[in-house]
Amino acid sequence: MKNPTKAQKVLLWTLFALYILLMIWIILLKRHFSFAGLVQERAINLVPFYYNDAGIVYGIQITELLANVAVFFPYGVYLATLKGKLKWGYVPAIIVGTSFLFECLQWAFSIGVPDITDLITNTVGGLLGMAVWGLLYALCRNKEKRDWLIAALASAGTLALLGYLLLMHRIHR
Secondary structure: OOOOOHHHHHHHHHHHHHHHHHHHHHHOOOOOOOOOOOOOOOOOEOOOOOOOOOOOEOOEOHHHHHHHHHHHHHHHHHHHHHOOOOOOOHHHHHHHHHHHHHHHHHHHOOOOOOEHHHHHHHHHHHHHHHHHHHHHHHHOOOHHHHHHHHHHHHHHHHHHHHHHHHHHHHHOO
């Protein structure tokens, strides 16, 4: 977003902060409110797209793949929107680095199993978010409308994710 208004900046940075908190809650806390009750396991899966549990379709757990893409999709949109003077080449590196950081933190705290598949699908989600942002940017020539459209989509996406997570938490209590 080039030269956003102060209200747009505040809205986007607030939503981005909320989104980051949601990512932490999803990825590290597995939708719990504390580390208590989380599976404590120190293992690493370095075999891409391999799962050894229920819910498998041809060795791949489709729902987890799609969930990873969906969780990181807004990250790509936010980074593209808020990148400022940061060069475009750094944005994919930030997406990969963030995903890698989450996987390392899972291992460090023994909460979940760091997985190369997660790294791949998280990165794909972030890159897809960047691509959709780029498409919107290219298709909408009116800068003011484009900026508000992106802000509205970011708002709707973050609030939809929050609503979904709260619903899932309530259902699975």
